[in-house]
Amino acid sequence: MLTAVFSLTGALVFGAADFLGGLAAKRVSALLATAVAGLAGFVLLGVVALPLLGGEWTADDVLWGAISGVIGCIGIGLLYACLAIGPMSILSPTTAVASAIVPVVWGLVFAGERFGAVGYWGLGLALVAVLLVGFVPERGAVRPSLRGVLMAVGSGAAIGGFYIAIDQTSDESGMVPLVVNRGVGAVVMFTALGVVGVLAAVRARGRAVAGVPTGGAPEAERMPRRDRQTLAGGIRLAIACGVVDATANVLLLLGIRAGDLSIAAVLAAMYPAGTILLAALVLRERIAPVQWAGLVLALAAAAMLAVA
Template identity: 50%
Template sequence: MLSVVLALAGSVIYGASDFFGGLAARGTSAVRVTLINSISGLAILIVAALVLPSRWGSSVLLWGGLAGACGAVALVLLYACLAIGPMSILSPILALVAAVIPIAVGFARGERLSGLGYLGLAVGLVAIILICLVPGERAVRPSPRGIVMAVGAGIAIGGYLVFIDLTPPDSGPAPLLVTFVVTGVVMSVALLGQRLARRGAPRPPITRATVIFSVLCGLTDAAAAFLFLLALRAGELSIVSVLNALAPAGTIVLAALVLRERIAPVQWVGLAVALVAAALLALA
């Protein structure tokens, strides 16, 4: 029950992070947004590490570093998918792979659920597809490159959860510190490469609003990551991974409330199905 509550809270906050990141990316490159995200998220995690007990060791550095690398790869491929489209097909593929990979790993490691738990997983996977569907692009077929990138992004996101789950239970927020540092370094290198490739070209100034949204993206990202870390330590990887993949629900609701974007009927159904899945997993 506790792990479901923590994972659901993390999923909602992850959705908010994606919402802020999307607003920030309207004013500058996704790489720059991600770099500011990593720096601001790292700042709050440093405070958490000073307040909460943390234990460092080779396993923290190894699994935290691999999780950070997966996170960086996932972000790059995710933004590439957004650029290629159609997201009505690529987004469900990405979300499903991101959920299925940790489920498979969890079962391979001996995780076993009750009948309600298995039903909750199945209902949750259906909810993921419905929430991620964007009507209006049905006639557009995805390119093989787009499908490969969506699958790659899903594998990277799933890998992130698997590696974070492998960190020592008593390590506190230390693995997340490593994760954010690695992601920040990777994005710094990417930003440097981007600038070298565009040497001589005028660079649009970054606005105050963009910085604020990027910082909010980082703070909410770090908070969500910490909640998922706690959820993984309190429950099963398979259950947490499905709830993690429901994060777009938070983004959709925020976009509707703040930007007045329309929620499609199929997405309303997906939100309702997600609540059913969460209830089943909580009772499992």
Template identity: 50%
Template sequence: MLTVIFGLSGALVFGSGDFLGGLASKRMGAFLATGIAGLIGLFLLIGFTFIIPGEISDGAIVWGLLSGLCGAVAILLLYAALAIGPMSILSPLGALISAIFPVMWALLINGESLVWFGYVALVIGAIAIVLVAFTPEKEAVKPKARGIIFAVISGILIGLFLIVLDQAPSDAGIYPLVFNRFVNITIMFSVVFGIALIRWAHRKGYFGKDGSPRADLVVGDAGATDYRNGILLALGCGILDATGNALLLLGIQTGNLSVMSVLTAMYPAGTIILAALVLREKITKLQLVGMVLALTAAALLALS
């Protein structure tokens, strides 16, 4: 029961953080927004270590650093896939794979087992993931092979992120996430710095128009940046993301990886609910069905 509470609440917090992160990215660029969110998340996670007991060990450090690498690369590929589109296909594809991959690992490699209706719940949860994340686009185009590859690899890496966190010592507390954040912010700010150099070189004339990269896609258009609101949104995103990660890790430490991976992949529900409340975006009937199925799956998993 405790694992389901951690999983569902973590998914909702994750989705809410993604909502703020998306708004921040529109104002200041995805990499800069993610870097700032990661920085504030690092400070928050360090604060969590004073509340949640844990021990620093070689395992906590190594698995934490590896999870940070998996998570950072997964985010980069996910952004690339969604930029290629269509989001209505690639987003649920990545979410579904992010759940299936660790479930297969847990059942086949770790030897986890559930009662029969627990397996039914996993199937229902997988269907719920697709329905919740599915947002039909008008005149949706057929996905390109590159977009599908990026989405699949991103989903695998998100699943690998969960698997790696599951390897951390059970007495590590939140410390693996602290080291995770060190890797994440290092990569993100390195990318931001590199793109800033490219922009500088472009202004100096070192790149021709045809050869200049689209830096505005990841750092923000210089004429459309809103750093004040972007930073505030990124700070909120960092707080929610760190909290969601903490709930995820606690869920993994107290329960089965297979259960947590399915529950965590339901994170789009949090984004959709906030978008409906704040931006007045319409929730489709399919998404409502998906949310009902998600709650049904969670109830069955709690009983299993």
């Protein structure tokens, strides 16, 4: 019961975080959005969650927290990038299905878990759901790009890997793995951001030396203020995303600790409900009926896997 409560609540919170992350990635790069969100989450977990909920520091738990941080920042970075491409209402469920299948397969192949017939039907239904979600027969319906779909599947696989890694930590570790997770993730993303910045500066210098024109003076005068406003807005959204995402991770960890990984991960995969609702209300995204059918099947598959 507690697993369902924590995981489903965390799923709704995850959906809101993904929506904010996708909006942030539209204003700044997905790399910067992920880095800022990770730092904001690290501050929240270290200042609020760890003192309140506590946890023991052991080498194994710190190691698994670090591993989950590297895997997690890859998954979240790909997620924010694909949500920025859009449509959120299609790519978010695709990511969710992949993130649910990976822990289930891990449990079946490596952890010795066994499902009944309902569980295996749920896996098959999830694959059908992915096909329906990506199929757009109607004119005017939102159409996901191949790049967006591939990024969504990769993101889901990495998020599933995060679930597996964080499940290896002990109950006594409390919030320690999540603090390490966010700290490592922020370091990785800011390092990657620095590398990208250096490479961009080198390319710009090379263009300047070669005499390649960089644009007229009027445009150069208009851009800085607009860029600063866009950057500030994107960073604010990324900070909000990090706070909401860290909250969702706390709920998910509590759900995993209260029951089985496969059940918690599959229930947490229902997070597209929050993303889709916000995308429909705020961005006015339109979804074809067959895609709605795919979304319903995805949620049904998640429920079947949970009861299996």
